[in-house]
Amino acid sequence: MRPSSLHALVPVAALLFAAAAASAQPVCTGSSHLLSWPDTDPIWELCWVRPSQSSGHFGSGLEIHDVSYQGQRVLKRAHSPILNVEYDPGGCGCFRDWTDEEATFIADNEIVPGYAEPTSPPLTTCDVGGSGGDVGTFTGVAVEKNLDEVILTSQxxxxxxxxTQKWTLHRDGRIQPFVGFTSVPASCTANFNHRHHQYWRLDFDIDGSDGDTVEEINAGVSPLTIQWEDARTWVDGDTEWRVFDSGSGLGYRIQPGAGDLLLPADSFSLADAWILAYQPTSEIDDFGEPILPPFQTNLCINKIDNFVTGESVENADLVFWYRGGxxxxAGELDDCDIVGPTLTPMGNWADTDLDGVNNNQDNCVDTPNAAQTDSGRGAVRSA
Ligand SMILES: [Cu+2]
Structure with missing residues (x-):
């Protein structure tokens, strides 16, 4: 390239960089794909990765990363690296499952292989029941761009x-991770009670990676600031955690869903939440043992406690693991048990000067980000 043309490109590159920084638009490379919603003046911007390409030892399902709301970073990455199943004594022991094998479901309007924008809500085994076997021909990620939310679905x-996994991103800033547990006919599920657990890894980078803190809220007591890495369990339906940036005050409430509250933590699932210091190259998953006979319970149990090593998580770059179970x-083949928390924004996320920095000085847009609705939270569907 001639020097003169190189010089001509520099201002353009600088402008492009400035534009990207201003909107915090993520850069999605390789197997990750950009989603901006709405198409014009996007509120949500993120990269998504289909399950077959997801990160982690056994995959991590429908993965999203570089998630921004109102142009400001919420999550560096959000995915589900750990899934396990535990049977009642005398049943089928336990399983440690993988989440990088995609199953077919019903979604029309496949735009490119593995990506659909269906004209009606997609139907997975969770919707139609598993007793008849698999349904549909689509594999990958279906994205519903609705008026008030965008929903990503995969199976x-x-x-x-x-x-079935979903991410629902609401216009008002709420985020709803969702998993539906079900199966096609099999002797284990037909004959034995069992418990499913999914462990989401929520790598928050609220208003930048550093300076985040978690508070645990329980009725009747002062908020508890989590100072050191810890595993936590909810006390009752009022328990919630708040992750916030200490500088800007922006944050997210994490409230267990109604379905989650039906199965408290026990000696197999261990806890409901873990607050950990971010590690750049490790602790993506726990490298739990695969599903080999004789299905020893200790091999199936999550090993997230291994990451609790006494690091500070106050004003830190932190990771929040959340369990839904x-x-x-036995025998309820068409049941799909749906769990997942609701994440609700706190603070003023509107940053109308689009400088990528929320200084809470320049906001003149009143964002409806304090919605207190419980609609759509976890529930159990019976077919
Ligand atoms: Cu089941």
Whole structure:
């Protein structure tokens, strides 16, 4: 390239960089794909990765990263690296499942292979019941661009299990991670009670990676600031955690869903939440053992406690792991147990000067980000 043309490109490159910084638009490379919603003046911008390409030792499902709301970073990455199943004594022991094998479901309007914008809500095994076997021909990620929210859906299989995962990103800033546990016909699920657990890894980078803190809120007591890495359990339906940037005050409330509250933590699932210091190249998953006979319970149990090593998580770059679990009664083949928390923004996320910095000085747009609705939170569907 001639020097003169190189010089001509520099201001253009600088402008492009400035534009990207201003809107915090993520750069999605390789197997990740950009989603901006709405198409004009996007509120949500993120990269998504289909399950078959997801990160982690056994995959991590429908993964999103570089997630920004109102042009400001919320999550560096959000995914589900750990899934396991535990049967009642005398049943089928336990399983440690993978989340990088995609299963078919019903979604029309496939725009490119593995990506659909269906004209009606996609239907997975969770919607139609698993007793009739698999449905549809689509694999990958279906994105519904609705008036008030954008919904990403995918479905995975691990043996006879079928896992539907969704991310719903609301216009008002709420985020709803969702997993539906069900299966196609199999003797284990037909004959034995069992419990499913999914562990989401939520790598928050609220208003930048540093300076985040978690408070645990329980009725009747002062908020508890989590100072050191820790595993936590909810006390009752009023328990919530708040992750916030200490500088800007921007944050997210994490409230267990109604379905999650039906299955408290026990000696297999261990806890409901872990607050950890971010590690750049490790602690993506726990490298739990695969599903090899004789299905020893200690091999299936999550090993997230290994990451609790005494690091400070106050004003830190932190990672929040969240467990959602469900009890599945033997023989209820068409049941899909749905769990997942609701994440609700706190603070003023509107930053109208689009300088990529929320200084809470320049906001003149009144964002409806304090919605207190419980609609759409986890519930159990019975077919
Ligand atoms: Cu089940």
């Amino acid at each position: 995975m299989s691990a043996g006879w299990y079928r896992y 469900a009890f599945h009664l």
